[in-house]
Amino acid sequence: MTHNLAEIDAKGYWRDVVKLTLSLLAIWFIVSYGAGILFRSFLDQVSIGGAPLGFWFAQNGSIYVFVALIFYYCRAMNRLEKKYGVEA
């Protein structure tokens, strides 16, 4: 399973991984700390079904996004690994 690091563009791969990680963490921050806490009062002016939107993000919505983020990350990482010829 082990192959030589020299055969892979490890620097390029890692740069892409870090970029992906940071953009997903930005979304992670926005849906929880952003929508659920900092901008809650503002979002609460709008409703989703019968719940104020900010409140809903804090208690339900952020969790759905978290799940989606991890699975998106898995797919994006698989693509990156293919692109750089890395064997996970």
Add this chain to the structure above:
Amino acid sequence: MGEEFWTYFWVVLTFGTYIGIAIWARAGSTDDFYVAGHDVHPMVNGMATAADWMSAASFLSMAGLIAFMGYGGSVYLMGWTGGYVLLALLLAPFLREFGKFTVPDFVGDRYYSTTARLIAVICALFVSFTYIAGQMKGVGVAFSGFLGVDFNTGIMVGMAIVFVYAVLGGMKGVTYTQVAQYVVLIFAYTVPAIFISLIVTGNPIPQLGFISNVKGEDISMLQKLNTVVTDLGFMEYTQTDKSMFDVFAITGALMFGTAGLPHVIIRFFTVSSAGAARVSAGWALVFIALLYTTAPAVASLARLNFIDTVNESTYIASDADYDAEAAAIVAEGGKPIPAWFKSWEKIGLLEVTDKNGDGVVQYRAGPDNEVTKLDRDIIVTANPSIAGLPGWVIGLVVAGGLAAALSTAAGLLMVISSSVSHDLCRRTFFKGMTDKQELLTARGAAAGAVILAGIMGMNTAKLGFVAQVVAFAFGLAAASLFPVIVLGIFWKRMNREGAIASMLTGLVTTFWYIYHFKFVDTDASHWWLGVSPEGIGFVFMFLSLAVGVVVALVTAPPPQDIQDLVEDIRVPGTRTAHGIADAEMLPE
């Protein structure tokens, strides 16, 4: 058949299953014992992680906390799920690629230092012991409250079960029992939730009931709840009395703490590769989210239902014939106190004092409140009887609570056992140990830890602080373990000196703050920046990070072997042994 029969039925059936699995999944080597042979399927590991993670507190207490905190309860919901994103993106796949057994393994090898390893062991042991005492207490409460068994006897029964599958099966036995425990606990949680959602909103899916209108009325459930609670003098449900910064900090401490908890991290060592660790974290969160998105629905629906049925109801004395009295009250056009209220009153979770002597229960905020004892756990435990579900479901909730407590206890035991046998004995003090000796030590350590945890659980009445110190576990994990692990992966320049300084800073500051404001000066107005002890780990995490970086920059960079190791764990499939980093133990 009575409730008691069904409770016994489920408890005996589930406990029997756990023991059966333990015998089937015996551990034959240290590999099996610590990491279940590195070959657990990602989805199976995800399910086991979910059971490992969701403790007696998640199962029995969280919905109740949210019910009475309203929006303030969001800190638990976001905090205890958002940490998995950090785990999947920043920790799990890289630690799996690193290829050893424990968190102190990583800290000790990455920072080429026995001191760093020992500090990590102290953190892991401290965090795990504070956590496990609470689980054992949960087992005792479940037994004494529902089966009429003595509190200490209950703990001993729980200890015996965990003893069998943790000592015999190690991580392998623990993993497969946790899968069974997840199934029990999620079923026990969601079935009553579906029914209460149907009763209040007419929608069978609790997550949708949460945002629906009240059945037959043109007002949303949450809006009605807001009106009802403010009419009784309580705070509006969708608001909180905590400051925004404190909510932010507590959410942060719980999130980063979750990602730094050793018993969660080691679960990801059991899968076959870095890629499998990523997927596994996703599955873990799916299984956790099933309960965590149901909990706020249960909280709000049950609160509304509780007020609806209990407030302004006519009290019936415990020695009276309930059915006859209730029928008489209904005949007069009144509302009798519900039957489930009477049964939980008997157990002592509820209490009524008729202050104005009118024979009617007034539930209010402030001094006129006549529901003088209202244990928050009632929101989950009484749910099936509130919803009028048959006896077999009510018994299942007890088995679910026990499954939640035992699965978490077992996961923590694995950390304690491997910290002693692997990190302290094999890697620090007795380096010449054979695999066989280490396995024996691991079993012995697990056995010792079970007994110690049981004794701590039995003494929680005297150790009244146990409930208070859970804040320690998350705060310390966030401030001391999380920064060094993340820096160890993402910053090659991080060195031994920086790591030791960072861990010590996080450990000392967080410990001091929590200790000071929980036990010495309990005046909340003295908190720094208004941050509660629960949230302080988040603030000190940044201090610990900063101290680590500064110290690392003014001291010598790590040796080349270590820098090569870091490059390896970043790229899956390239891990090879590197000199001093792997001199004592080769990666797998």
